[in-house]
Each structure stands twice: as structure tokens, then as C-alpha cells.
């Protein structure tokens with residue numbers, strides 16, 4: 001199941017919408033703006049879909065000057081706790097400045113948004129419906145909460161969200177919407193959405209050998225052909241009760257261009273594979289060490305917010321394994337601070353030695369990437385950090401960090417509210433980011449830590 005947050009300015013019909021989905025007269029409905037102030041929650045049902053729905057009101061009574069920032073914060077908090085935002089606008093009234101503010105917050109948030117143009121019964125909603133495209137949140141669903149019109153389209157949009165949920169019981173959205181519908185999604189069982197793994201790296205580091213070895217070994221475990229299906233660019237199977245999908249970069253490459261005579265690292269292909277994936281294994285040649293191009297790939301993974309693994313292949317050729325292991329980890333630590341604690345998987349694709357450790361490592365890093373940390377331990381942690389090392393005073397004024405909350409996962413994303421966010425030194429942000437990693441075991445994945453203003 002998942003949680004949906006209703007977002008919308010006062011009087012767009014949020015209460016009627018809420019009642020329509022929850023089916024009980026829980027909310028007070030009124031034509032006077034600002035009548036409902038409290039956060040309402042209920043179990044919603046649309047056809048066979050059941051989910052949690054939260055309607056957060058409360059900024060209705062804000063004074064004009066602080067309205068925009070209040071709305072921004074309220075919305076961020078509401079959306080941060082949800083898997084999808086149901087954004088209501090009033091199609092009869094058309095777009096207002098508050099709608100624009102809300103839309104801007106939602107566009108940044110990366111939680112999927114379903115745009116609902118309410119009050120669309122009859123023809124009076126037509127202009128507002130067209131205008132709604134301008135918000136940059138996709139196609140609006142024409143809806144009438146009062147008359148119950150538009151439920152079919154709403155169902156389709158919600159169905160997509162429900163189907164996107166990950167394997168583990170971690171509620172999270174999937175920002176990689178580019179993944180859906182790009183290949184024949186093969187149903188390898190009932191273990192939820194697959195963990196998508198890409199294998200990338202420079203030419204000749206052994207990617208193809210590794211992929212073939214991996215599939216070969218998995219075949220031995222799962223029996224000939226059982227559970228393994230492949231199409232042009234992906235291979236699916238069940239591993240330890242979890243669905244896995246291997247994104248075949250070579251397949252992507254072949255599909256992308258016909259002339260494949262000259263093998264060189266294609267940044268475009270690599271980027272595409274990274275975007276398709278949840279977990280990305282960067283294969284390097286253990287003998288050659290981490291090279292400049294390997295770092296470029298790792299940085300792309302960090303920027304795209306994916307979960308990385310460093311695979312040191314050709315481990316059979318390494319004589320002093322301890323020294324090389326240490327050297328690789330030091331190199332990673334020095335050059336990729338944004339992926340602190342990067343997991344190293346030494347293996348030999350050729351002999352097969354160590355290959356069995358790749359998938360458990362992928363699952364482990366995937367789980368970290370899906371981490372959800374509750375707000376109260378986060379704020380207890382923040383208090384300790386502030387105590388241990390208080391933020392500096394800037395221009396004689398103290399910086400105050402008030403509150404931290406995780407707004408999304410995949411990768412874990414945190415928002416920190418401060419009185420003067422722009423004044424906080426980079427070094428202090430690093431101190432907090434590193435502290436977060438340590439306190440909550442968020443090693444080896446990119447983290448997002450953003451600062452927002454609050455009085």
C-alpha cells in the first residue's frame with residue numbers, strides 16, 4: 001500500500017475530494033476558504049486500490065508576507081511523507097499565484113505528482129484545464145469531486161504508482177519513470193518490482209564476461225532457463241525471493257547504434273544505463289586500478305542518485321590482494337567523497353571466484369538506498385551534532401538549525417531548516433552529511449542534504 005498527500009490551495013475542493021475517496025463524511029466542507037485547518041487522514045479506495053490519504057491544510061490563516069514560505073514548508077513536509085502527491089487545482093477559477101508556488105515545490109520534490117483539475121463538470125472547466133498544462137506537471141486529469149467524474153483516469157494514474165512500489169516493504173517512489181514501458185517487462189514471479197542492476201565500465205574491463213558468468217551461475221541455481229527471461233536489453237530472474245533485472249549495457253549499445261566497430265567508452269550509453277538502473281556496478285580492472293574514466297562514471301552515478309558498487313575484476317591476476325584492496329579503497333575515498341564508504345566487490349569474472357558476492361552486495365546497497373529514517377531520531381541526532389560542534393556565528397549572528405526531516409529515499413534526501421540557510425559554511429554541511437552517514441549507516445550511496453529557510 002502507499003500514501004497519497006492531497007495538495008492544493010484553499011477552496012479548490014480538497015475536502016470534497018477527500019470525502020469522495022474515503023467515502024465517509026469526515027471532513028467539514030464549506031464554501032468559505034480556510035474552514036478546514038487540521039490534517040485529516042483516511043483509508044481511501046478507488047476501485048480495487050486501497051491506500052492511505054492525507055490532507056494537510058493549515059496555511060490558510062497565514063499572513064500574506066509569510067504565505068509563500070509557509071506553503072512551501074507545509075507542502076514539503078506533506079509530500080515528504082507521501083509516495084505520491086495529488087495536486088488539485090480549480091479549473092473554473094484558473095491558475096492563481098499560490099498554485100504556481102505549490103507547483104514549483106512539487107516540481108522540485110521528485111515525488112510523483114498527479115495533477116487534478118477539479119470542478120471540471122460541464123464546460124466551465126475547459127480553459128482552466130488547458131492552463132494547467134503550463135504547470136509542467138504533466139497532463140491534468142479533468143475531475144469533478146462533487147460529481148465523481150474522472151475516477152477512471154485517476155485510477156489509471158494511481159495504478160501506475162501502486163505498481164511502482166519496490167520489492168521490500170519500504171514505501172518509496174521511483175524517480176526513474178523512464179524505466180517503465182521501455183522493454184517487455186517480464187513477470188518473474190510475485191516478488192514485487194525488480195531491483196534493476198546495470199553493469200558499466202570502460203571497454204575490456206570484463207563486463208561481458210561478468211554478465212555471462214552471472215547469468216550462467218544463476219541458471220545453475222535456478223535450474224535451466226527457469227525464471228530467467230531476456231529480451232534485447234534486459235534479463236530478469238528471481239534471486240533469493242527477489243526480482244532482479246539486469247540492464248544489459250551491451251544490448252543498449254547495440255540498439256542505440258549499428259556501427260559498433262570502434263569500442264570506446266560512450267558516456268551517453270553509460271549515462272543511459274545508469275538512468276535505467278537502481279544499482280550500478282562499476283567494473284574496473286583490478287590490475288590497472290581506478291582510472292580517470294572510472295571516476296567519471298562513478299561521479300555520474302552519484303549525480304544521478306543511484307546506488308553504486310565498485311567491482312574489482314580480474315582479481316585472479318592480483319598477487320598482493322590485501323595491498324590492492326587497500327589501494328582501491330583509498331583511491332575511492334580520496335576521489336569520491338560523495339560516495340563515502342563505497343562498497344568494493346573483488347571478483348574474477350573469468351574463474352567465477354567471488355561472483356557470488358555481487359548480488360548480495362547489490363541487494364545490500366539497494367536497501368541502504370531505500371532507507372527511511374523517522375523524523376524523531378533524525379532530530380535527536382541533529383541535537384547531538386549541534387551540541388558537539390555548534391554552527392559558527394556569521395557576521396556576529398548565530399546560525400540556527402531548527403529541524404531536519406527526510407523528504408524521500410532512493411537516494412535518501414534530507415531537508416534541514418535553518419534561519420539563514422545560505423550562510424551555513426560548506427564545511428559544516430559536510431560535517432552534518434558525514435554525521436548522517438555514520439549515525440544511520442548510510443555508507444556508500446549518494447546523499448542529498450538541502451537547506452531551507454525558516455524563521
Ligand code: GDP
Nearest residue numbers: 203204205206207208209313314315348349350
Ligand atoms: P568488456 O569490454 O568490459 O565487456 O570486457 P570483456 O568481457 O570482453 O573482457 C575483456 C577481456 O578481459 C577478455 O579477454 C576477457 O577474457 C578478459 N577478462 C574478463 N574478466 C576477466 C577476469 O576476471 N580475469 C582475467 N584474467 N581476465 C578477464
